[in-house]
Amino acid sequence: MTNEPRQVNGTARFRLQSGLDVLDRWAQAASQSKKNALYKALFAMQDGSLFRTYRVIDDFQQTNELYVLVKDDLVMKIRINGLDVYDIVAIGPRANTVDAQTGRPRTA
Template sequence: MSDGIRLVSGLQVLDHWSGSACQADKNVVYKALFSVVDGSVFLTYDILEEDELPQQFLVLVKSDLVTQISLHHADSFGIAYIGPIDGAMPGQMPLS
């Protein structure tokens, strides 16, 4: 039985972002990160992907806030970005 995947990188991204974020935004980002761990992220959130970077995807946490996730292996991931969508990877396309 799998315990989900582990967060192994990007804690400095989370720390930097959370330094100026309000508590409500922190709560929704933490909830989204837990959904990555338990595997429910693709069922719970709108996901945007970049064709050129198939190992990365954006989680639309709320209308003005995204979290960019980088899959390292089948059992680990990292946080690449947290913030407004216009600061994330270029050319996002909604998943079908």
């Protein structure tokens, strides 16, 4: 039995399964405003509002992976592992992470 409902108002709630190491490495060099923006997106993922609040682009090359455009210059890549579990795959500048037009990773 669990104290937390899996859905609130019909919206699935997701919990982070892995990726804290990715978050910790990124946070060491990130500014406070970028940290705040990313944490807000992570909370939106947990409460189910991420897909309504942020622009999300499918990674067509990796099944179940999505790019979340957190800010103009910040992207988080996540992997949906099930009905209520996700991983943080990558966090970084938008220019080095995804092409907003195609949704595909940029190459060097």
